[in-house]
Amino acid sequence: MNIHNEEQEVATEPRFVIKPKDINDEISWAQINEDVLRSLERPRALYWVIFFASLGLFCWGVYCEIYQYNTGLGVAALNNPQVWGLYIATFIFWIGMSHSGTLLSAILLIMHADWRKPIYRFAEAMTTFSLMTAGLFVLVHLGRVWQFYYVVAYPSERWTWPNFSSPLVWDATAIGSYLTTSVIFLYFGMIPDLAICRDKATGVRRLFYRVLSVGWKGTDWQWANFRVTYLTLACLLIPLAVSVHSIVATDFAVSQQPGWHTTSFPPYFVAGALYSGCAAIITLFIILRYTFRFEQYMTIPILEKLCKLTFAISMVWTYLNMIEYAAVWYGTDPVAKQTLIFRATGTYAGWWWAMNILGSVVPFTLTFKALRTHIPTMMVVSLLLNLGMWIERFMIVTPTFAHGYYPWTWNDHWWPNWVQIGIIAGSFGWFTMLFMLFCKIFPSVSMYEVKEMVYHRSQARKGAALLAASAPQPAKS
Amino acid sequence: MSFDNLSSNWSKLRVKRPQPDQYKDAPYKWAMVIDLDACTGCNACTTACYAENNLPVVGKERFLAGQAMHWLRIERYWGEGEELTQEFPEQGAEFLPMMCQQCESAPCEIVCPVGATHHTPDGLNSQVYNRCIGSRYCSANCPYKVRYFNWFDYPTNAWPSPLEQQLNPDVTVRSKGVMEKCTFCVQRLTEAKSKARTEGRIVNDGEVLTACAQACPSSAIHFGNLADSSSKVAKMWNAQQVELSAYPQKKDEQREKDEQLGKNEEVVRGYRILEDLRTYPSVVYLERIRSAEV
Amino acid sequence: MSKKSYILALFNDFEAAARAIAALRESSLKGFKMRDVTLKSPIDHPECAAELGPRPVYIQIFSLIGALLGSSLGFLAISSAQANFLRQPRGGFPIVPVPPNMVITYELFILTAVFFTIISCYVVFTLHHQKNVLYNAAISVDKIGILVKAEPEAIAGLKDIFNRHHALEISEC
Numbered sequence: 027m028n029i030h031n032e033e034q035e036v037a038t039e040p041r042f043v044i045k046p047k048d049i050n051d052e053i054s055w056a057q058i059n060e061d062v063l064r065s066l067e068r069p070r071a072l073y074w075v076i077f078f079a080s081l082g083l084f085c086w087g088v089y090c091e092i093y094q095y096n097t098g099l100g101v102a103a104l105n106n107p108q109v110w111g112l113y114i115a116t117f118i119f120w121i122g123m124s125h126s127g128t129l130l131s132a133i134l135l136i137m138h139a140d141w142r143k144p145i146y147r148f149a150e151a152m153t154t155f156s157l158m159t160a161g162l163f164v165l166v167h168l169g170r171v172w173q174f175y176y177v178v179a180y181p182s183e184r185w186t187w188p189n190f191s192s193p194l195v196w197d198a199t200a201i202g203s204y205l206t207t208s209v210i211f212l213y214f215g216m217i218p219d220l221a222i223c224r225d226k227a228t229g230v231r232r233l234f235y236r237v238l239s240v241g242w243k244g245t246d247w248q249w250a251n252f253r254v255t256y257l258t259l260a261c262l263l264i265p266l267a268v269s270v271h272s273i274v275a276t277d278f279a280v281s282q283q284p285g286w287h288t289t290s291f292p293p294y295f296v297a298g299a300l301y302s303g304c305a306a307i308i309t310l311f312i313i314l315r316y317t318f319r320f321e322q323y324m325t326i327p328i329l330e331k332l333c334k335l336t337f338a339i340s341m342v343w344t345y346l347n348m349i350e351y352a353a354v355w356y357g358t359d360p361v362a363k364q365t366l367i368f369r370a371t372g373t374y375a376g377w378w379w380a381m382n383i384l385g386s387v388v389p390f391t392l393t394f395k396a397l398r399t400h401i402p403t404m405m406v407v408s409l410l411l412n413l414g415m416w417i418e419r420f421m422i423v424t425p426t427f428a429h430g431y432y433p434w435t436w437n438d439h440w441w442p443n444w445v446q447i448g449i450i451a452g453s454f455g456w457f458t459m460l461f462m463l464f465c466k467i468f469p470s471v472s473m474y475e476v477k478e479m480v481y482h483r484s485q486a487r488k489g490a491a492l493l494a495a496s497a498p499q500p501a502k503s
Numbered sequence: 504m505s506f507d508n509l510s511s512n513w514s515k516l517r518v519k520r521p522q523p524d525q526y527k528d529a530p531y532k533w534a535m536v537i538d539l540d541a542c543t544g545c546n547a548c549t550t551a552c553y554a555e556n557n558l559p560v561v562g563k564e565r566f567l568a569g570q571a572m573h574w575l576r577i578e579r580y581w582g583e584g585e586e587l588t589q590e591f592p593e594q595g596a597e598f599l600p601m602m603c604q605q606c607e608s609a610p611c612e613i614v615c616p617v618g619a620t621h622h623t624p625d626g627l628n629s630q631v632y633n634r635c636i637g638s639r640y641c642s643a644n645c646p647y648k649v650r651y652f653n654w655f656d657y658p659t660n661a662w663p664s665p666l667e668q669q670l671n672p673d674v675t676v677r678s679k680g681v682m683e684k685c686t687f688c689v690q691r692l693t694e695a696k697s698k699a700r701t702e703g704r705i706v707n708d709g710e711v712l713t714a715c716a717q718a719c720p721s722s723a724i725h726f727g728n729l730a731d732s733s734s735k736v737a738k739m740w741n742a743q744q745v746e747l748s749a750y751p752q753k754k755d756e757q758r759e760k761d762e763q764l765g766k767n768e769e770v771v772r773g774y775r776i777l778e779d780l781r782t783y784p785s786v787v788y789l790e791r792i793r794s795a796e797v
Numbered sequence: 798m799s800k801k802s803y804i805l806a807l808f809n810d811f812e813a814a815a816r817a818i819a820a821l822r823e824s825s826l827k828g829f830k831m832r833d834v835t836l837k838s839p840i841d842h843p844e845c846a847a848e849l850g851p852r853p854v855y856i857q858i859f860s861l862i863g864a865l866l867g868s869s870l871g872f873l874a875i876s877s878a879q880a881n882f883l884r885q886p887r888g889g890f891p892i893v894p895v896p897p898n899m900v901i902t903y904e905l906f907i908l909t910a911v912f913f914t915i916i917s918c919y920v921v922f923t924l925h926h927q928k929n930v931l932y933n934a935a936i937s938v939d940k941i942g943i944l945v946k947a948e949p950e951a952i953a954g955l956k957d958i959f960n961r962h963h964a965l966e967i968s969e970c
Contacts, residue, residue: 055839055939098679099637100654105569107648109639169637169652169680176617176636179878186618186634187878191887191897194616194640199901203908210915218839218937225934240919241926244936245944246836246846248922253841254856255918259911262860266907273900281644282610282780427643431777434578434601435648437569477939478840506873509880509893516880516893608889621885783889 048141048327049476051483058323058480062471063226065318069466080458087452090445091166099169103443107427107435112446113167114277115419116453119302120160121201121274122295122415124208126303127153128267131211132260140482141331143475144323147219148314148461149307150212151470155460157205159453164198166449193277200270207266211259217242217252218474271299278422284362285369285426288353294346301343301385302415304336308408310461312401314470323471326399333392333404336411340389347385361431368429369421373438377417378425384414520622521607521748521783526730530705531625531696532747532785533687534729535716536739536773537600539791541723542577544598548715548724549575552602555688555714557670557677559661570654574685575602575715597791600715600724602685603628603649604776604784607747611641611650619682626729626785627687637680646777650684653677687726688713708734729785743773745787750778802949804969805931806959807940811838811845814941817962818848821945824958828951837932837942845941859917860910867909872902931968940965 094101104111127150134142165171177188177198188195221242224235242248272292279291288294311332315324354362369378391397391407398404428438464470509516526532552558552575559572578599581592605628612620612628619634620641642650656679662670670676673690677683695711708727716726727736729747740747744754754771772790775783808814814836822831831850838845846852879893886892936942945955952969959967 059938098655100570104654106642106651109642109652173636176634185881185883189615189618189887190875190879190901191890191894192614192616194638196900199904203904206908207911210911214915222937225937240922243932244837244839246849247852247925249841250846250852250854251856251918251921254854255914258857258860258914262907262911269903282646431646432648474840481840506877509877512880517891519891520886520889610888613888613890618885621887
């Protein structure tokens with residue numbers, strides 16, 4: 027006899043919990059093709075407005091660089107000891123931003139996190155273009171730009187080679203490798219999508235896609251080789267990405283200057299890179315979602331996951347930041363401690379506090395679901411986080427020059443001038459131009475991977491429903 | 504061919520510097536001693552350096568902006584360890600001539616991306632102007648900040664005609680975008696070494712002087728060959744108990760021990776600047792002993 | 798060798814295609830080999846492709862070769878360059894320092910492994926490439942295709958098998 031005198035209903039919903047839907051798994055594959063290929067159509071007026079604005083910004087940067095090239099780096103307000111200025115800071119910023127694509131494509135690939143599938147394509151594109159933009163700064167900051175090729179290890183009749191002990195040569199090797207590998211990775215992952223474009227395109231564009239898709243027919247041996255190659259490239263790209271920003275960090279870490287000579291710099295830089303990259307992905311996510319009406323693919327649950335990832339990385343960065351301060355504060359080098367105090371209380375103190383607030387406090391907005399799912403807030407937050415990261419790079423470079431070992435050489439009233447700011451603005455214009463061109467020529471959402479995501483999730487859901495249906499029913503009273 | 508080089512010379516290629524007695528058998532190791540007690544801050548050395556090495560005078564505006572090109576700078580300090588009553592007191596300045604310290608373990612040499620700077624067999628830090636691409640990493644790494652960058656194209660505007668007639672023909676005029684620094688007047692050294700080699704000997708002590716040592720009216724700057732134990736500079740380094748390849752110096756260790764024991768031994772005046780960074784500089788400064796104010 | 802014919806059948810989903818492949822494998826029809834049956838699909842489906850039999854992939858061997866070559870040749874190249882007759886001591890460090898050489902060797906090892914991987918994949922694609930073979934644009938949208946290279950006599954039998962398994966469209970040449 028039943029103790030509770032009530033009818034027990036048969037359970038109608040499945041007994042297994044289904045996760046919140048990252049994507050509607052009932053989208054038809056034909057619909058996916060159509061939605062994404064629509065983004066490659068002739069652009070509207072707003073696109074051209076923004077494109078030409080970016081072009082204008084880039085041309086302004088080019089004008090500043092031509093002036094600097096012809097007259098000398100002195101016009102950029104650089105002096106002794108402030109020899110590096112904003113160029114190196116922004117160079118590191120752009121390299122940092124490039125790590126996001128690798129994180130999303132490669133790291134999440136080997137972790138089988140399939141929520142990356144609708145968003146990794148534009149993230150990889152962002153990686154490639156960030157690296158190209160960073161390369162600009164390597165040239166801009168040189169005193170004799172026209173002889174930049176001395177850094178490359180080419181055989182010359184004078185038997186002179188670059189100095190392989192120099193971190194800048196390691197930079198050149200690492201960034202060259204990373205750029206090459208990123209471009210290869212981006213292109214290779216696009217081959218099945220380029221085949222889709224080829225099948226739908228007409229005229230000259232058809233020839234263009236046919237050449238690029240190297241005879242892709244979706245055959246089983248093509249897929250098998252493709253999968254193995256893609257996975258191998260991802261596994262090779264991850265250590266490369268980690269090493270690239272670590273090497274950029276050694277530009278500072280191998281120097282004995284106060285504020286730089288810290289072994290925590292390589293992981294600190296890598297964490298900062300992942301951080302600014304993730305924030306940039308959120309920004310581009312929101313822009314692309316709105317512009318191309320990708321709401322079905324770049325969904326709010328995926329944005330939430332991105333935000334949670336960004337928050338996790340921001341906490342890693344905060345920890346490494348605090349550790350750097352703690353190591354200096356409790357360490358034995360009085361000069362490094364003085365440089366830290368100068369950072370917090372000297373000429374650049376406002377920027378230092380801004381960096382710490384933007385980098386460590388603002389990410390807490392990502393912990394509130396209401397804010398995380400509110401698109402305008404996330405747009406503003408992601409831009410603020412990136413601003414914080416740019417300031418971080420500035421705070422690494424300038425205060426050490428301002429307050430080094432030799433008091434006679436201190437120069438703490440240095441600020442950049444219009445030439446430096448112009449060139450940096452030009453770099454943003456260059457990046458935006460490249461990215462906009464990419465979005466109109468290549469599909470910015472990976473069609474075949476979204477199909478796979480939809481397929482696997484619908485299979486899983488049907489499987490779960492089948493299991494639930496065949497599970498034993500609870501006993502009736 | 505290079506691989507053979509590598510395998511047969513492996514142990515020589517792995518040697519760290521500086522080694523003790525590294526210059527024992529070498530003919531030359533150029534070094535300096537600067538007596539801060541004798542220095543009056545007259546700037547004759549700086550002016551001589553400008554004349555000898557074709558340094559451009561950048562003008563007041565660029566000097567204030569920090570873009571000066573003086574390879575040798577006279578630094579002024581007041582009231583060591585005292586509270587100052589005004590920012591620039593009338594009396595009591597101490598002067599310190601600072602130029603490239605020609606460090607044995609130079610932080611600048613290791614970071615140049617194109618290898619425009621390295622250590623010569625006679626112990627100088629060399630700067631190769633035509634290899635330099637102007638990345639300024641060497642200056643970033645220099646703790647003394649004695650490397651100067653050509654921020655502008657001085658050959659075209661620093662010496663309006665007929666001032667270019669006074670340029671020293673033995674020294675390159677540097678274009679924009681290259682790094683330069685004190686070379687211990689390497690052009691004079693090369694000429695002297697060449698003359699001595701023709702006569703089958705090494706350069707005698709006092710036969711060659713840097714421009715600054717030559718111009719100093721109070722003989723505060725002494726220049727010579729540390730590898731020649733009979734030279735004035737070598738004797739002064741010995742008297743000051745400073746060893747080129749040692750850190751910490753034995754006398755500093757001894758002094759610490761003496762202080763701990765409460766003994767107050769006499770301190771020899773010679774020291775090297777920022778020695779704890781292990782740059783092993785080739786310039787010894789003799790501490791000032793006369794009282795600050797007259 | 799007599800001229801071969803091709804037949805391409807389109808299916809709606811992987812289950813239907815898998816059943817058709819199983820039927821091909823179990824059929825006693827002469828004139829074609831399982832090796833000449835290929836599956837064309839818009840997405841990768843290793844389980845369905847496994848029905849075709851083992852088709853090993855050798856790309857990673859080339860990655861390994863590339864990695865080993867890159868690391869060894871890289872280190873030797875850099876050390877030899879540093880050790881050439883223009884030996885220039887820098888800082889307090891040896892002329893052939895190990896940590897910087899290791900850093901560059903690491904980068905070159907990854908770069909060479911990547912090059913070997915991608916070149917070997919390109920070579921595999923080129924080797925398998927068959928000109929002007931049947932293809933249907935619906936394969937890049939949402940249909941699954943099975944392509945069989947067979948003797949002309951076997952085409953009719955194959956067509957029969959495909960029709961029994963609800964093929965949407967059959968083309969031949």
